[in-house]
Amino acid sequence: MSPSAPTPAYRRLSVEERRSQLLAAALSLFAHRAPEEVSLDDVAEAAGVSRPLVYRYFPGGKQQLYEAALRSAAEELEQCFDEPREGALIERLGRALDRYLAFVDEHDAGFSALLQGGSVVETSRTTSIVDGVRRAAAEHILSHLDVSEPGLRLRMTVKLWITSCEAASLLWLDEGKQPPVDELRDWLVDQFIAVLSVTGARDPQTAALVKALGGDD
Amino acid sequence: MSPSAPTPAYRRLSVEERRSQLLAAALSLFAHRAPEEVSLDDVAEAAGVSRPLVYRYFPGGKQQLYEAALRSAAEELEQCFDEPREGALIERLGRALDRYLAFVDEHDAGFSALLQGGSVVETSRTTSIVDGVRRAAAEHILSHLDVSEPGLRLRMTVKLWITSCEAASLLWLDEGKQPPVDELRDWLVDQFIAVLSVTGARDPQTAALVKALGGDD
Numbered sequence: 001m002s003p004s005a006p007t008p009a010y011r012r013l014s015v016e017e018r019r020s021q022l023l024a025a026a027l028s029l030f031a032h033r034a035p036e037e038v039s040l041d042d043v044a045e046a047a048g049v050s051r052p053l054v055y056r057y058f059p060g061g062k063q064q065l066y067e068a069a070l071r072s073a074a075e076e077l078e079q080c081f082d083e084p085r086e087g088a089l090i091e092r093l094g095r096a097l098d099r100y101l102a103f104v105d106e107h108d109a110g111f112s113a114l115l116q117g118g119s120v121v122e123t124s125r126t127t128s129i130v131d132g133v134r135r136a137a138a139e140h141i142l143s144h145l146d147v148s149e150p151g152l153r154l155r156m157t158v159k160l161w162i163t164s165c166e167a168a169s170l171l172w173l174d175e176g177k178q179p180p181v182d183e184l185r186d187w188l189v190d191q192f193i194a195v196l197s198v199t200g201a202r203d204p205q206t207a208a209l210v211k212a213l214g215g216d217d
Numbered sequence: 218m219s220p221s222a223p224t225p226a227y228r229r230l231s232v233e234e235r236r237s238q239l240l241a242a243a244l245s246l247f248a249h250r251a252p253e254e255v256s257l258d259d260v261a262e263a264a265g266v267s268r269p270l271v272y273r274y275f276p277g278g279k280q281q282l283y284e285a286a287l288r289s290a291a292e293e294l295e296q297c298f299d300e301p302r303e304g305a306l307i308e309r310l311g312r313a314l315d316r317y318l319a320f321v322d323e324h325d326a327g328f329s330a331l332l333q334g335g336s337v338v339e340t341s342r343t344t345s346i347v348d349g350v351r352r353a354a355a356e357h358i359l360s361h362l363d364v365s366e367p368g369l370r371l372r373m374t375v376k377l378w379i380t381s382c383e384a385a386s387l388l389w390l391d392e393g394k395q396p397p398v399d400e401l402r403d404w405l406v407d408q409f410i411a412v413l414s415v416t417g418a419r420d421p422q423t424a425a426l427v428k429a430l431g432g433d434d
Contacts, residue, residue, distance in 0.1 A: 152392060152396065153396065159388060160384050160408075164377050164381055167380040168377055171377070175369060175373075178369055179370065183419065187415065190418070191412050191415050195408050197411065198408050201407070202400065202404065
C-alpha cells in the first residue's frame with residue numbers, strides 16, 4: 001500500500017481486535033458521560049462501524065457492552081496497584097496513588113457515574129466488579145505491609161482508607177479537580193498514616209506496623 | 218371496653234395512622250431483608266391487612282412503599298444528629314455517633330442493602346434521599362464546629378469522615394457487629410481528630426479548629 005492511500009474505514013480486524021476497538025470506543029464514551037446518556041448508536045459512530053456490528057459482538061446490547069467496558073476498566077485500575085516491593089512503604093503507596101489518581105482524572109464522568117450508583121445499568125454484577133477492585137486494593141496494601149493474617153481492626157482500617165480514597169477522588173472531581181493532584185496524594189498518604197496510628201493505639205498488630213513504617217521512612 | 222376484650226384485628230384507623238402502620242411494617246421487613254426479598258404480601262401480612270389495602274395507600278406498589286419507608290428512615294436518621302450545643306465538642310460527636318450506631322444496629326440488613334447499592338429498587342430518587350442524609354450530617358458537624366464558610370479542605374475532610382463512618386458501620390455489620398459498639402464509637406471519634414489534624418497541617422482554617430478542639434476537651 002502506498003503511503004498516500006487512505007486508511008479504509010472498514011479495515012478487516014480480527015475478532016479480538018474488533019472487540020478491543022469497540023470496548024475502547026465504549027470506554028471513552030462512558031468516561032465522559034453517564035451510562036444512561038450513551039447509546040449503542042454513539043458507540044457505533046465512535047468506532048466508525050454499524051450498529052448491527054456492535055450487536056454482533058455484544059448481543060446483550062448496552063448492558064453487556066457496559067459490563068465488558070467496566071471489566072476492562074477494572075483490570076486497568078488493578079494494574080495501578082502493581083508496585084515493586086522496593087524502597088520505603090510510604091513512597092510505594094504514593095506511587096500507586098499517583099497511578100490511581102491519573103486513572104480517575106482520565107475516566108472522570110464515567111468513574112463518578114459508576115461509583116455514585118443509582119445508574120440504570122448498575123446491577124449486582126457491576127457492583128461485584130467494583131467490589132473486586134476494592135478487594136484487590138486491600139490485598140495489595142496488606143501484602144506490601146507484609147501482613148498475611150490481618151486482624152479485624154487492621155483489615156477495617158485498610159478498607160476504610162480505601163473507601164476514603166474513593167470518596168476523595170469523587171469529591172475531587174466534583175470540586176473541579178481541586179486541590180492539585182500532588183497535594184491530594186500526599187494528603188491521602190498522611191491520612192493513612194494517621195488512621196493507622198489511631199488503630200495502633202488499640203491494636204498491637206497495627207501498633208507494630210506503625211512502628212515499622214516509621215523506621216522504614 | 219373491658220380489659221379482657223381482645224384487640225380487634227381491623228380496628229378503624231385514620232388515614233394517617235394506617236399509613237404509619239404500613240410504613241412501620243415495611244420498615245421492619247426492610248430492616249431484616251434486602252428489598253428484593255420483601256413482597257407486598259409480606260408487608261400486608263406483617264401489618265395484618267389485605268394486599269389491596271396496601272395498594273390503596275401505595276398505588277405505586279413496592280417501589281413507592283420502599284421510597285416512603287426510606288424517607289421515614291432518613292428522617293429518623295437525621296434526628297440522630299440533633300445534639301444540643303453544650304459541652305465538649307468531642308463528647309457531642311460521641312453522643313451523635315451513639316445514636317447513629319444504634320440506628321445501624323436496629324436496621325442492619327436494610328441499612329446494608331440500601332448503602333451497598335445494586336438493589337433493584339435503587340433509583341436516582343433513593344440515592345438522593347441518602348445523599349440528603351449525608352449532607353445533613355455534614356451541616357450538623359460544621360455548625361457544631363462553628364464554621365459558617367468551610368473551605369475546600371475542611372469540607373472534604375468532614376465529608377470523608379462521614380463516608381468513613383458509613384463504611385465502618387457496613388463493615389461492622391459484616392463482621393457480626395465487631396468490634397464492640399463503644400470501641401467503634403471511640404475509634405471513629407479518634408479518627409476524626411486524626412484526619413482533622415492531618416488537614417490542619419496544610420490548611421489554616423482547619424488548624425485553628427484543631428487548636429480549639431484541643432482546648433475544648
